[in-house]
Amino acid sequence: MLDIKNLHASIAGKEILKGINLHINAGETHAIMGPNGAGKSTLSAVLAGNPAYTVTEGEVTFNGKDLLSMAPEVRAREGLFLSFQYPVEIPGVSMTNFMRAAVNAKREHQGMPALNAGEFLKLMRAKRSLVELDNKLTGRSVNEGFSGGEKKRNEIFQMAMLEPCLSILDETDSGLDIDALRIVAEGVNKLHTEENATIVITHYQRLLDYIVPDYVHILADGQIVRTGGKELALELEEKGYAGLMQ
Amino acid sequence: MSVQHLHIAAGEHKHLVIAHVSDETAQWRITQEKDSVLTIHLFCLEKDDDTTCNALLDIEQVGEYAETYIYGLGVLTGKQQINVRTHVRHSVPNGKSSQLLKFAVKDNARAEFVGELIVAPNAQHTDARQTNRNVLLSPTATMHTQPQLEIYADDVKCSHGATTGQIDESALFYMQQRGIAPDEARRLLLTAFFHDVLTTLGEQEVEERIQRRIAEKLQ
Known part of the structure:
Protein backbone atom coordinates (compact mmCIF):
# COMPACT_ATOMS: atom_id res chain seq x y z
CA MET A 1 0.00 0.00 0.00
CA LEU A 2 2.71 2.45 1.03
CA ASP A 3 6.30 2.22 -0.09
CA ILE A 4 8.82 4.78 1.11
CA LYS A 5 12.24 4.67 -0.49
CA ASN A 6 15.25 6.66 0.70
CA LEU A 7 13.14 9.65 1.76
CA HIS A 8 15.04 12.80 2.63
CA ALA A 9 13.24 15.97 3.72
CA SER A 10 14.18 19.31 5.20
CA ILE A 11 12.59 22.37 6.71
CA ALA A 12 14.12 25.83 6.32
CA GLY A 13 17.28 24.26 4.90
CA LYS A 14 17.76 21.84 7.80
CA GLU A 15 17.64 18.16 6.90
CA ILE A 16 15.33 16.21 9.23
CA LEU A 17 14.66 12.97 7.36
CA LYS A 18 17.88 11.32 6.22
CA GLY A 19 16.88 8.32 4.17
CA ILE A 20 13.68 6.64 5.42
CA ASN A 21 12.74 3.23 4.00
CA LEU A 22 9.41 1.75 4.99
CA HIS A 23 6.98 -0.70 3.42
CA ILE A 24 3.42 -1.05 4.66
CA ASN A 25 0.86 -3.60 3.48
CA ALA A 26 -2.91 -3.49 3.80
CA GLY A 27 -4.13 -4.87 7.11
CA GLU A 28 -0.97 -3.88 9.02
CA THR A 29 -0.40 -1.58 11.96
CA HIS A 30 3.04 -0.01 12.27
CA ALA A 31 4.27 1.93 15.27
CA ILE A 32 6.98 4.54 14.88
CA LEU A 47 3.46 12.15 3.78
CA ALA A 48 0.45 14.46 4.19
CA GLY A 49 2.06 17.09 1.93
CA ASN A 50 2.63 19.91 4.40
CA PRO A 51 4.13 22.72 2.24
CA ALA A 52 6.49 23.78 5.05
CA TYR A 53 8.71 20.76 4.28
CA THR A 54 10.79 20.10 1.19
CA VAL A 55 11.49 16.60 -0.06
CA THR A 56 15.07 16.60 -1.30
CA GLU A 57 15.43 12.96 -2.29
CA GLY A 58 13.58 9.65 -2.49
CA GLU A 59 10.16 8.46 -3.53
CA VAL A 60 6.87 7.41 -2.00
CA THR A 61 4.35 5.16 -3.73
CA PHE A 62 0.81 5.01 -2.38
CA ASN A 63 -1.49 2.34 -3.86
CA GLY A 64 0.73 2.30 -6.95
CA LYS A 65 0.68 6.07 -7.44
CA ASP A 66 3.39 8.67 -6.90
CA LEU A 67 2.29 10.25 -3.61
CA LEU A 68 4.77 13.14 -3.60
CA SER A 69 3.46 14.60 -6.85
CA MET A 70 -0.08 14.92 -5.47
CA ALA A 71 -1.52 18.03 -3.81
CA PRO A 72 -2.38 17.54 -0.12
CA GLU A 73 -6.14 17.43 -0.80
CA VAL A 74 -5.64 14.78 -3.51
CA ARG A 75 -3.62 12.61 -1.12
CA ALA A 76 -6.53 12.86 1.33
CA ARG A 77 -9.11 11.93 -1.30
CA GLU A 78 -6.92 8.99 -2.34
CA GLY A 79 -7.32 7.72 1.21
CA LEU A 80 -4.47 9.15 3.29
CA PHE A 81 -5.54 10.51 6.66
CA LEU A 82 -3.43 12.33 9.23
CA SER A 83 -4.63 12.63 12.80
CA PHE A 84 -2.88 15.85 13.83
CA GLN A 85 -0.81 16.09 16.96
CA TYR A 86 -2.23 19.59 17.38
CA PRO A 87 -5.62 19.73 15.67
CA VAL A 88 -6.27 23.23 14.35
CA GLU A 89 -9.10 25.39 15.68
CA ILE A 90 -11.13 27.02 12.93
CA PRO A 91 -13.46 29.58 14.51
CA GLY A 92 -16.65 30.21 12.57
CA VAL A 93 -16.45 27.06 10.40
CA SER A 94 -18.96 24.56 11.74
CA MET A 95 -18.00 20.90 12.10
CA THR A 96 -20.98 20.06 9.91
CA ASN A 97 -19.98 22.31 7.01
CA PHE A 98 -16.36 21.24 7.34
CA MET A 99 -17.12 17.51 7.31
CA ARG A 100 -19.68 17.82 4.52
CA ALA A 101 -17.13 19.60 2.32
CA ALA A 102 -14.56 16.89 3.11
CA VAL A 103 -16.82 13.87 2.62
CA ASN A 104 -18.30 15.21 -0.61
CA ALA A 105 -14.88 16.15 -2.01
CA LYS A 106 -13.80 12.55 -1.53
CA ARG A 107 -17.03 11.18 -3.02
CA GLU A 108 -16.65 13.41 -6.06
CA HIS A 109 -13.07 12.18 -6.48
CA GLN A 110 -14.38 8.62 -6.45
CA GLY A 111 -17.10 9.45 -8.97
CA MET A 112 -19.87 9.14 -6.41
CA PRO A 113 -22.75 11.61 -5.97
CA ALA A 114 -22.66 14.09 -3.08
CA LEU A 115 -24.59 13.11 0.02
CA ASN A 116 -27.74 15.13 0.62
CA ALA A 117 -28.33 16.82 3.99
CA GLY A 118 -30.35 13.94 5.40
CA GLU A 119 -27.90 11.21 4.39
CA PHE A 120 -25.02 13.28 5.68
CA LEU A 121 -26.52 13.86 9.13
CA LYS A 122 -27.32 10.17 9.41
CA LEU A 123 -23.68 9.35 8.67
CA MET A 124 -22.50 11.91 11.26
CA ARG A 125 -24.72 10.35 13.91
CA ALA A 126 -23.53 6.84 13.19
CA LYS A 127 -19.83 7.74 13.27
CA ARG A 128 -20.07 10.02 16.28
CA SER A 129 -21.10 7.18 18.55
CA LEU A 130 -17.89 5.34 17.66
CA VAL A 131 -15.76 7.75 19.70
CA GLU A 132 -18.54 8.87 22.03
CA LEU A 133 -18.32 12.39 20.64
CA ASP A 134 -20.99 14.64 22.07
CA ASN A 135 -23.65 15.97 19.73
CA LYS A 136 -22.91 19.46 21.06
CA LEU A 137 -19.35 19.24 19.75
CA THR A 138 -20.35 18.46 16.19
CA GLY A 139 -22.65 21.50 16.33
CA ARG A 140 -19.75 23.82 17.13
CA SER A 141 -16.91 25.36 15.15
CA VAL A 142 -14.08 22.99 14.21
CA ASN A 143 -12.11 22.21 17.40
CA GLU A 144 -12.95 25.60 18.89
CA GLY A 145 -13.06 25.41 22.66
CA PHE A 146 -12.63 21.62 22.59
CA SER A 147 -10.56 20.11 25.41
CA GLY A 148 -7.38 18.22 24.48
CA GLY A 149 -9.21 14.90 24.71
CA GLU A 150 -12.16 16.14 22.68
CA LYS A 151 -9.84 17.32 19.92
CA LYS A 152 -8.24 13.89 19.64
CA ARG A 153 -11.61 12.14 19.67
CA ASN A 154 -12.71 14.57 16.98
CA GLU A 155 -9.72 13.48 14.86
CA ILE A 156 -10.79 9.84 15.11
CA PHE A 157 -14.38 10.85 14.37
CA GLN A 158 -13.17 12.51 11.15
CA MET A 159 -11.16 9.38 10.35
CA ALA A 160 -14.36 7.33 10.76
CA MET A 161 -16.25 9.73 8.47
CA LEU A 162 -13.62 9.60 5.72
CA GLU A 163 -12.81 5.87 5.89
CA PRO A 164 -9.17 6.26 4.79
CA CYS A 165 -7.07 3.33 3.63
CA LEU A 166 -3.98 4.68 5.40
CA SER A 167 -4.26 6.50 8.71
CA ILE A 168 -1.30 8.19 10.35
CA LEU A 169 -1.89 8.92 14.02
CA ASP A 170 0.63 11.54 15.08
CA GLU A 171 0.98 11.38 18.87
CA THR A 172 -2.72 10.85 19.25
CA ASP A 173 -2.05 9.80 22.86
CA SER A 174 -0.43 13.09 23.91
CA GLY A 175 -2.57 15.05 26.30
CA LEU A 176 -5.05 12.22 26.85
CA ASP A 177 -6.06 10.83 30.23
CA ILE A 178 -6.40 7.07 30.50
CA ASP A 179 -10.17 6.99 29.83
CA ALA A 180 -9.92 9.21 26.76
CA LEU A 181 -6.97 7.13 25.57
CA ARG A 182 -9.05 3.97 25.78
CA ILE A 183 -11.98 5.53 23.88
CA VAL A 184 -9.68 6.82 21.14
CA ALA A 185 -7.83 3.50 20.86
CA GLU A 186 -11.05 1.50 20.75
CA GLY A 187 -12.29 3.79 17.98
CA VAL A 188 -9.12 3.19 15.98
CA ASN A 189 -9.37 -0.58 16.52
CA LYS A 190 -13.00 -0.68 15.38
CA LEU A 191 -12.02 1.10 12.18
CA HIS A 192 -9.21 -1.33 11.43
CA TYR A 204 5.26 5.80 24.83
CA GLN A 205 4.50 2.12 25.06
CA ARG A 206 1.16 2.91 26.79
CA LEU A 207 -0.86 3.51 23.58
CA LEU A 208 0.47 0.27 22.11
CA ASP A 209 -1.19 -1.70 24.92
CA TYR A 210 -4.44 -0.69 23.27
CA ILE A 211 -3.49 -0.44 19.60
CA VAL A 212 -1.28 -3.49 19.15
CA PRO A 213 1.21 -3.03 16.29
CA ASP A 214 2.47 -5.70 13.93
CA TYR A 215 5.76 -3.84 13.58
CA VAL A 216 7.62 -1.33 15.70
CA HIS A 217 10.20 0.99 14.12
CA ILE A 218 12.64 3.11 16.06
CA LEU A 219 13.38 6.42 14.40
CA ALA A 220 16.50 8.30 15.45
CA ASP A 221 18.17 11.25 13.76
CA GLY A 222 16.06 10.97 10.63
CA GLN A 223 16.54 7.25 10.00
CA ILE A 224 14.88 4.03 11.05
CA VAL A 225 17.54 2.41 13.20
CA ARG A 226 15.68 -0.71 14.34
CA THR A 227 12.58 -2.65 13.36
CA GLY A 228 10.93 -5.41 15.35
CA GLY A 229 7.65 -6.81 16.54
CA LYS A 230 5.55 -5.42 19.34
CA GLU A 231 8.09 -6.68 21.90
CA LEU A 232 10.52 -4.01 20.68
CA ALA A 233 8.32 -1.35 22.29
CA LEU A 234 8.53 -3.19 25.60
CA GLU A 235 12.29 -3.46 25.33
CA LEU A 236 12.41 0.25 24.60
CA GLU A 237 10.26 1.03 27.62
CA GLU A 238 12.70 -0.94 29.77
CA LYS A 239 16.03 0.28 28.40
CA GLY A 240 15.21 3.73 27.04
CA TYR A 241 16.40 5.03 23.68
CA ALA A 242 19.97 5.37 24.87
CA GLY A 243 20.08 1.77 26.16
CA LEU A 244 18.44 0.35 23.07
CA MET A 245 20.80 2.00 20.64
CA GLN A 246 24.00 0.82 22.30
CA MET B 1 -21.21 64.51 -5.00
CA SER B 2 -24.32 64.90 -2.90
CA VAL B 3 -24.61 64.67 0.84
CA GLN B 4 -27.63 62.96 2.27
CA HIS B 5 -28.83 64.51 5.49
CA LEU B 6 -30.72 62.54 8.06
CA HIS B 7 -32.06 63.61 11.40
CA ILE B 8 -33.13 60.89 13.75
CA ALA B 9 -35.77 62.10 16.18
CA ALA B 10 -35.87 61.32 19.89
CA GLY B 11 -36.68 57.69 20.56
CA GLU B 12 -36.62 56.78 16.85
CA HIS B 13 -34.96 53.59 15.56
CA LYS B 14 -33.44 53.76 12.13
CA HIS B 15 -31.78 51.04 10.03
CA LEU B 16 -29.79 52.03 6.98
CA VAL B 17 -28.40 49.58 4.47
CA ILE B 18 -25.76 51.06 2.21
CA ALA B 19 -24.75 48.75 -0.60
CA HIS B 20 -23.48 48.90 -4.15
CA VAL B 21 -21.48 52.04 -3.54
CA SER B 22 -19.64 52.28 -6.82
CA ASP B 23 -17.89 55.06 -8.70
CA GLU B 24 -19.50 57.65 -6.55
CA THR B 25 -19.39 58.86 -3.05
CA ALA B 26 -22.05 57.85 -0.62
CA GLN B 27 -21.94 60.61 1.93
CA TRP B 28 -24.24 60.79 4.89
CA ARG B 29 -24.54 63.40 7.58
CA ILE B 30 -26.65 62.14 10.40
CA THR B 31 -27.66 63.65 13.74
CA GLN B 32 -29.21 61.63 16.52
CA GLU B 33 -31.56 62.91 19.21
CA LYS B 34 -32.12 61.50 22.69
CA ASP B 35 -32.74 57.74 22.96
CA SER B 36 -32.50 57.20 19.22
CA VAL B 37 -30.89 54.10 17.77
CA LEU B 38 -29.09 54.07 14.43
CA THR B 39 -27.90 50.88 12.79
CA ILE B 40 -25.94 51.04 9.56
CA HIS B 41 -24.97 48.11 7.40
CA LEU B 42 -22.41 48.85 4.75
CA PHE B 43 -21.63 46.31 2.04
CA CYS B 44 -18.93 46.69 -0.57
CA LEU B 45 -19.37 43.74 -2.89
CA GLU B 46 -19.29 45.33 -6.33
CA LYS B 47 -18.78 42.79 -9.10
CA ASP B 48 -16.95 45.14 -11.44
CA ASP B 49 -13.24 44.76 -10.77
CA ASP B 50 -12.37 48.32 -11.70
CA THR B 51 -14.51 50.49 -9.44
CA THR B 52 -13.68 53.05 -6.82
CA CYS B 53 -16.01 53.38 -3.88
CA ASN B 54 -16.15 56.04 -1.24
CA ALA B 55 -18.35 55.94 1.77
CA LEU B 56 -18.38 58.76 4.28
CA LEU B 57 -20.47 58.47 7.38
CA ASP B 58 -20.58 61.56 9.54
CA ILE B 59 -22.63 60.94 12.65
CA GLU B 60 -23.23 63.13 15.65
CA GLN B 61 -25.07 62.23 18.80
CA VAL B 62 -26.73 65.44 19.99
CA GLY B 63 -29.14 63.85 22.48
CA GLU B 64 -28.22 61.68 25.46
CA TYR B 65 -28.56 57.89 25.52
CA ALA B 66 -28.36 57.62 21.76
CA GLU B 67 -26.89 54.44 20.26
CA THR B 68 -24.98 54.10 17.01
CA TYR B 69 -24.05 50.79 15.41
CA ILE B 70 -22.00 50.54 12.24
CA TYR B 71 -21.36 47.15 10.66
CA GLY B 72 -19.48 46.88 7.42
CA LEU B 73 -17.89 44.33 5.19
CA GLY B 74 -16.18 44.44 1.86
CA VAL B 75 -14.49 42.15 -0.61
CA LEU B 76 -12.21 44.00 -3.01
CA THR B 77 -10.74 42.33 -6.06
CA GLY B 78 -8.98 43.30 -9.28
CA LYS B 79 -8.17 47.00 -9.31
CA GLN B 80 -10.96 48.03 -6.98
CA GLN B 81 -10.42 50.75 -4.43
CA ILE B 82 -12.49 51.66 -1.47
CA ASN B 83 -12.31 54.42 1.06
CA VAL B 84 -14.50 54.14 4.10
CA ARG B 85 -14.45 56.95 6.57
CA THR B 86 -16.53 56.98 9.70
CA HIS B 87 -16.73 60.05 11.83
CA VAL B 88 -18.66 59.48 15.05
CA ARG B 89 -18.99 62.40 17.42
CA HIS B 90 -20.31 62.02 20.92
CA SER B 91 -21.33 65.58 21.81
CA VAL B 92 -23.41 64.76 24.89
CA PRO B 93 -23.09 62.31 27.83
CA ASN B 94 -24.29 58.70 28.08
CA GLY B 95 -24.01 57.82 24.43
CA LYS B 96 -23.04 54.49 22.99
CA SER B 97 -21.41 53.59 19.70
CA SER B 98 -20.05 50.37 18.29
CA GLN B 99 -18.31 49.84 14.97
CA LEU B 100 -17.26 46.57 13.39
CA LEU B 101 -15.78 46.67 9.90
CA LYS B 102 -14.09 43.85 8.02
CA PHE B 103 -12.43 43.80 4.63
CA ALA B 104 -10.91 41.08 2.49
CA VAL B 105 -8.59 42.47 -0.17
CA LYS B 106 -7.33 40.51 -3.15
CA ASP B 107 -5.26 41.02 -6.33
CA ASN B 108 -4.22 44.67 -6.75
CA ALA B 109 -7.14 46.05 -4.83
CA ARG B 110 -6.72 48.65 -2.15
CA ALA B 111 -8.88 49.42 0.85
CA GLU B 112 -8.68 52.29 3.27
CA PHE B 113 -10.53 52.69 6.52
CA VAL B 114 -10.36 55.83 8.58
CA GLY B 115 -12.28 55.71 11.81
CA GLU B 116 -12.60 59.01 13.62
CA LEU B 117 -14.13 58.89 17.02
CA ILE B 118 -14.59 62.08 18.97
CA VAL B 119 -15.77 62.29 22.54
CA ALA B 120 -16.51 65.89 23.51
CA PRO B 121 -15.37 67.23 26.92
CA ASN B 122 -18.83 67.02 28.45
CA ALA B 123 -19.71 63.61 26.92
CA GLN B 124 -19.10 61.67 30.14
CA HIS B 125 -20.10 58.00 30.39
CA THR B 126 -19.68 57.47 26.70
CA ASP B 127 -19.24 53.82 25.70
CA ALA B 128 -17.53 53.68 22.31
CA ARG B 129 -15.97 50.76 20.51
CA GLN B 130 -14.33 50.46 17.13
CA THR B 131 -12.99 47.27 15.58
CA ASN B 132 -11.47 46.88 12.14
CA ARG B 133 -10.21 43.48 10.95
CA ASN B 134 -8.77 42.82 7.53
CA VAL B 135 -7.38 39.94 5.59
CA LEU B 136 -5.08 40.25 2.61
CA LEU B 137 -5.54 37.49 0.05
CA SER B 138 -2.72 38.43 -2.33
CA PRO B 139 0.77 39.79 -1.79
CA THR B 140 -0.11 42.77 -4.02
CA ALA B 141 -3.27 43.74 -2.13
CA THR B 142 -3.11 46.73 0.22
CA MET B 143 -5.00 47.82 3.28
CA HIS B 144 -4.65 51.08 5.11
CA THR B 145 -6.33 51.40 8.42
CA GLN B 146 -6.28 54.49 10.53
CA PRO B 147 -8.19 54.67 13.78
CA GLN B 148 -8.28 58.22 15.15
CA LEU B 149 -9.60 58.65 18.64
CA GLU B 150 -9.97 62.05 20.20
CA ILE B 151 -11.23 61.72 23.72
CA TYR B 152 -11.72 64.87 25.75
CA ALA B 153 -13.88 63.45 28.56
CA ASP B 154 -12.29 61.49 31.42
CA ASP B 155 -15.03 59.13 32.57
CA VAL B 156 -15.60 57.06 29.44
CA LYS B 157 -15.17 53.56 28.08
CA CYS B 158 -13.49 53.60 24.72
CA SER B 159 -11.72 50.83 22.86
CA HIS B 160 -10.39 50.34 19.41
CA GLY B 161 -8.52 47.63 17.59
CA ALA B 162 -7.26 47.22 14.08
CA THR B 163 -5.54 44.17 12.63
CA THR B 164 -4.56 43.11 9.16
CA GLY B 165 -3.50 39.54 8.53
CA GLN B 166 -3.54 36.71 6.06
CA ILE B 167 -5.46 33.48 5.75
CA ASP B 168 -4.40 31.08 8.51
CA GLU B 169 -2.05 28.67 6.71
CA SER B 170 -2.35 25.98 9.37
CA ALA B 171 -6.16 25.99 9.05
CA LEU B 172 -5.81 25.85 5.28
CA PHE B 173 -3.53 22.81 5.45
CA TYR B 174 -5.76 21.10 8.01
CA MET B 175 -8.72 21.46 5.65
CA GLN B 176 -6.70 20.29 2.65
CA GLN B 177 -5.66 17.22 4.63
CA ARG B 178 -9.34 16.37 4.87
CA GLY B 179 -9.70 16.55 1.10
CA ILE B 180 -11.02 20.11 0.77
CA ALA B 181 -9.61 22.06 -2.19
CA PRO B 182 -7.73 25.26 -1.24
CA ASP B 183 -10.31 27.52 -2.97
CA GLU B 184 -13.15 25.90 -1.09
CA ALA B 185 -11.15 26.04 2.15
CA ARG B 186 -10.52 29.77 1.63
CA ARG B 187 -14.20 30.33 0.95
CA LEU B 188 -15.14 28.56 4.21
CA LEU B 189 -12.51 30.53 6.15
CA LEU B 190 -13.71 33.87 4.75
CA THR B 191 -17.33 33.01 5.47
CA ALA B 192 -16.16 32.43 9.04
CA PHE B 193 -14.22 35.71 9.00
CA PHE B 194 -17.34 37.69 8.06
CA HIS B 195 -19.68 35.65 10.22
CA ASP B 196 -20.01 38.09 13.13
CA VAL B 197 -20.77 41.02 10.81
CA LEU B 198 -23.34 38.99 8.88
CA THR B 199 -25.21 37.78 11.94
CA THR B 200 -25.88 41.39 12.96
CA LEU B 201 -28.35 41.48 10.08
CA GLY B 202 -30.60 39.11 11.97
CA GLU B 203 -32.11 37.84 8.74
CA GLN B 204 -30.88 34.51 7.55
CA GLU B 205 -32.12 34.89 4.00
CA VAL B 206 -30.22 38.14 3.49
CA GLU B 207 -27.17 36.63 5.20
CA GLU B 208 -27.18 33.74 2.74
CA ARG B 209 -27.58 36.06 -0.23
CA ILE B 210 -24.57 38.08 0.89
CA GLN B 211 -22.56 34.92 1.51
CA ARG B 212 -23.25 33.81 -2.06
CA ARG B 213 -22.21 37.23 -3.27
CA ILE B 214 -18.94 36.96 -1.33
CA ALA B 215 -18.30 33.52 -2.82
CA GLU B 216 -18.96 34.84 -6.34
CA LYS B 217 -16.52 37.70 -5.79
CA LEU B 218 -13.78 35.32 -4.75
CA GLN B 219 -14.12 32.91 -7.64
Missing part, protein backbone atom coordinates in the same frame (compact mmCIF):
# COMPACT_ATOMS: atom_id res chain seq x y z
CA MET A 33 8.73 5.48 18.08
CA GLY A 34 11.70 7.66 18.78
CA PRO A 35 13.11 10.46 20.88
CA ASN A 36 12.16 14.11 20.47
CA GLY A 37 13.52 15.60 17.29
CA ALA A 38 14.03 12.22 15.60
CA GLY A 39 11.75 13.23 12.72
CA LYS A 40 8.53 11.38 13.60
CA SER A 41 6.20 14.34 13.06
CA THR A 42 8.20 15.43 10.02
CA LEU A 43 7.58 12.05 8.42
CA SER A 44 3.82 12.37 8.94
CA ALA A 45 3.84 15.98 7.71
CA VAL A 46 5.80 15.05 4.57
CA THR A 193 -9.85 -3.84 8.63
CA GLU A 194 -7.80 -6.10 6.38
CA GLU A 195 -8.05 -3.49 3.65
CA ASN A 196 -6.61 -0.53 5.55
CA ALA A 197 -3.41 0.22 7.41
CA THR A 198 -2.38 2.39 10.34
CA ILE A 199 0.81 4.17 11.31
CA VAL A 200 0.92 5.02 15.01
CA ILE A 201 3.48 7.62 15.99
CA THR A 202 4.09 7.71 19.71
CA HIS A 203 6.64 8.35 22.43
